[in-house]
Every structure is written in structure tokens, then in C-alpha cells.
Amino acid sequence: MLISGRGSNLQAIINAVESGQVPASIRVVISNVEDAYGLERARKHQAEAVFCNPKNYSSRREFDLALVDLLKKYEIDLVCLAGYMRILSPEFVQAFKGRIMNIHPALLPSFPGLDVQQKALDHGVKFSGCTVHFVDEGVDTGPIILQGVVPIEEDDTVETLSIRILREEHKIYPMAIQAFVEERLIVEGRRVKIRDIVDL
Ligand code: 4DW
Ligand code: GAR
Numbered sequence: 001m002l003i004s005g006r007g008s009n010l011q012a013i014i015n016a017v018e019s020g021q022v023p024a025s026i027r028v029v030i031s032n033v034e035d036a037y038g039l040e041r042a043r044k045h046q047a048e049a050v051f052c053n054p055k056n057y058s059s060r061r062e063f064d065l066a067l068v069d070l071l072k073k074y075e076i077d078l079v080c081l082a083g084y085m086r087i088l089s090p091e092f093v094q095a096f097k098g099r100i101m102n103i104h105p106a107l108l109p110s111f112p113g114l115d116v117q118q119k120a121l122d123h124g125v126k127f128s129g130c131t132v133h134f135v136d137e138g139v140d141t142g143p144i145i146l147q148g149v150v151p152i153e154e155d156d157t158v159e160t161l162s163i164r165i166l167r168e169e170h171k172i173y174p175m176a177i178q179a180f181v182e183e184r185l186i187v188e189g190r191r192v193k194i195r196d197i198v199d200l
Helices: 008-019 037-044 060-073 090-095 116-123 158-181
Strands: 028-031 048-051 079-082 100-104 127-134 144-151 185-188 191-194
Touching: 008 037, 008 079, 008 158, 028 037, 028 060, 037 048, 060 090, 079 158, 100 158, 116 158, 127 158, 144 158, 144 191
Parallel strands: 028 048, 079 100
Antiparallel strands: 100 127, 127 144, 185 191
């Protein structure tokens, strides 16, 4: 798991691992931010928690190559970004091609990038939501695995909308990881099919 902050999605995944919903273990949680609360959550789960300081590397590429080395040591099958706020270099993406997931707080391809709950409100859409997708070399462009739809209310603010979307994130991210681990994801170009999907 790669994180940069509070790690509520990490917590939802930890819970899904502990309950047995996701038949996997979290080998390592890496943060590029030293005081990210997600590192604390990892330690409470007795997972390895590592702070990787970007300032110790001369470039994004060097930092990412160090991450690749570290992750290879842990013999991981899947890299999950959960509020990880750095763009991954092509070298990183190539090293784990098809095995990197991200959660985004909008219905992609609408509202890529940052601050997207505000963008959805400003645009006046009536529904937003969240998207779990594979990560490719672009930003928020990889094949979509699962989406959760959330209605926008007339009195919504960024705060109220973010909370409603986050509740949905915490459902669909573990589901997507579960399907990956159970080898139920079938990727055909941009289309990702899920075998035997169960409604929560
Ligand atoms: C994401 C998208 C854009 C930024 C940060 C995070 C979420 C998805 C993601 C993270 N890393 C990725 C992806 C992705 O979809 N594809 C690749 N890597 N290849 C973003 O713009 N970050 C900038 C910094 C923001 C900040 O520090 O506040 C940045 O320059 O990294
Ligand atoms: C989540 O809302 C996630 O969708 C978003 O950051 C938040 C992280 O929260 N990710 C992005 O905006 C990626 N572009 P968390 O640290 O509590 O999981």
C-alpha cells in the first residue's frame, strides 16, 4: 500500500483483511509523508510501516526506483495507492504493469486530477462517486475496475460530499482488491470484467 495521509481507505482494506473478506495480507505500507496517520494504522495492524523520504533522492525517477526495489523485497502481487499523492514515473508503472490500483473520488473520466469534489460541485453534476482503476503512465487514465455512484444534494459542500463519497470508497476498494486476489478480474483492453460479482 502506498499512502500520503490519513489512510481511511487503508483502514477499510485492513478491516477487510482482518474480517477475511480479502484473502490477502498487507506486506508493507509505504508513505512519502513522515507523519501520515496511515502509518500508525499500519503499525496497529502489525504491518510493516515505512516512511520513504523523497528528499533523500535526486529525482522522481530515483525515488521511484528505490520504491520498486523495496517493494520487490516484500514479494508483493499488487500495489494499492490509497491517497498516495505523487505521480508514479513510467519506470515504476512498467515494473508493476497491470498490478497497480488506485481509488479516485469522482466518476472517471469526469474530473481527473486533484480537488475533484469541488470540481463536481462547481460543474453542477447531480451524481458523482468514486472509481477504482488500474494505474498506467497517465494520470487517472487506466482501465476502470469498479465505480460507486453517489447523489449530490442541493445543500452539499465539499465536506459533506467528500464524506458521502468516502463511505462508498471504503466499500468498493476492498471489493476490487478481493476480486483481484481471487483472480476474478479479466482485462480486455480498457474493459475490465469481473466474474461472479457479489452485491454488498
Ligand atoms: C493522483 C493523481 C495526481 C496527483 C496525485 C495523485 C492519484 C493517482 C495517481 C497517483 N500516482 C499516479 C497516479 C496515476 O493515476 N498515474 C500515475 N501515478 N502514473 C498529482 O497531481 N500529484 C502532484 C503533486 C501533488 C501534491 O503534492 O499535492 C505531483 O506532482 O506528483
Ligand atoms: C480519498 O478520498 C481518495 O479517493 C483520494 O484521496 C483520499 C485519501 O483519503 N485520492 C485522490 O484524490 C487521488 N487523486 P484516505 O487517506 O483517508 O484514504
